[in-house]
Amino acid sequence: MSSVPENAPQHCPGTGSENAGKASACAGCPNQNICASGTPNMPDPAIEIIKNRLSNVKHKILILSGKGGVGKSTVTSLLGHALAARNPDINVGILDADICGPSQPRVLGVHGEQVHNSGSGWSPVYIKDNLSLMSIGFLLGSPDDAVIWRGPKKNGMIKQFLSEVDWGELDYLLIDTPPGQSHSVLTMSQLNGRYNKFVHFIYLLYRPWLQALRTNTCRACSTCAGAGAGAREGAGAGGGGGARALLVTTPQEAALLDVRKEIAFCRKVDLPILGVVENMTLFVCPNCKTRSEIFPASTGGAGQMCVELAAPLLGRLPLDPTLARCCDNGLDLFEELPDNPTVLAARQIVDEIVASCEENSS
């Protein structure tokens, strides 16, 4: 994240630099006055607003995966349902941050609903009394509408989502992200507080020495120390604790390859990892009960990767045609087939998540 804007004049020192607005290259630049005033160096005001808005959210979980189509949205909806069903007294929210391909409205069966804007912000759509959803899918006119936006515009949208949705009191907010280490993920982890622009800038410039800088220089600098302290206070107050990442993968190496990168990314930006869920592990033939590995775990699957990278494996979900059908039709698998093996596996995963979150906040 260089601070030199895309359309800047040549030799722009960067908006975050000490020489911003003062270098010879700045003469004639329309933004010279803004840069010289030091405003760009201030932290993004949106971050403070979002922090306030999300201070009523006890646990924020980012659902990530390097690779697309491994079932992030399916897993998110399944966990949302499972959390909501586990205890009627806890409130669960799902934020669909996949701006280009929002699928939560369909998966949760609230396709075509409208969101309403009130004095306190946008009201999410309620699937159950204690399960609500916000997605850009609600704002698109037709299913054919494509959101063809570049990063900064997408970021603005996600910031708006995070700052203007009136979630009320939430115990869990599950954030379904698009694949890849894209902008959306960056915005989100910036909110984590422990991560900040400076570190990222340093990371891009001096990638190989990041680790050293992190512990030696960066922790000592005033920006980072301040941000870190803020995050710790937030966690101590029982609300507004930092977000944690839940990674979804499938067993084959092509997917694990991307998830390894995602884990490296989380560690680079200091985003704590809640755990890994392996999806589409086995397929059981409905006719003869033969078990097939459709996505062969040629390198030991997520289990082996978790051991190598010292990340907790939360559980495995089978490849289940009934789950795919429920998602297409927006049905709740927990109500449809309470004894289904997928449901049992999801319950166990949720138990692990709840235990880990409660331990983290106490």
Place this chain on the structure above:
Amino acid sequence: MLEDVKRVILVLSGKGGVGKSTVSTQLALTLKEKGFKVGLLDVDLCGPSVPYLLNLENQSVHQGPDGWIPVYMDKEQKLAVMSIGFLLSSRNEAVVWRGPKKTSMIKQFLEDVCWQDLDFLVIDTPPGTSDEHITVMENLRQVPQCSAILVTTPQQVAIEDVRKEITFCRKTGISIHGIIENMSGFECPTCSECTNIFSSGGGKSLAEYAKISYLGSIPIDPRVGKLAGEGKAAVKEIPDSKTSKVFSELVTQLTESSRNGGMQ
């Protein structure tokens, strides 16, 4: 740099994990088996999987007098491959780049790679309709022989994203060659019962709805999955499989349409 390329094929899909990279690599390998000179460009900067699929990990790209020299699969230099994966030092390393930097990297990939004479250039894209796509489209608009192949899986959730991708193609003026449906049905190896894990027929109905030609459906075949990482062509290794049939037909269609295109 693209003036010596006779035809560009973009492999797109709104949804991730539907098999774009598998389709791209198998298409490139099939074209190569049929005797064409092929280039394969992987513009997925965040999750490049082409080097792994073709067993080209740890290869590196060299700078030549006319630009970057791609990695060749074979001695005859029939299949050239370029991917960001060749520029990363470790498979666990991540590229965390934002818009402008991504844009300039893709521009370089499109402009500064010395492909030489190519019959086909297959471009494998990341999912979505974002920076990468806008950049690729902007740069390919001038290329006359460029068309897109959309990949989908049969379930509604994927079809919805592909509908968005169709809108994207129409807005940016890229012609659509057709739709391939991947992962349509799995045949149990024991009892041969075919289960439509991700339901079925979605790709075909979408093609009819959007008035795009339907290029066929590829079943879930663990044999094809096993070819990943070895860089072998399905048409050569498992010629009797449905996958090979779909790719052979697709290649025939592509060569015929470019011959017709050339005559006009």
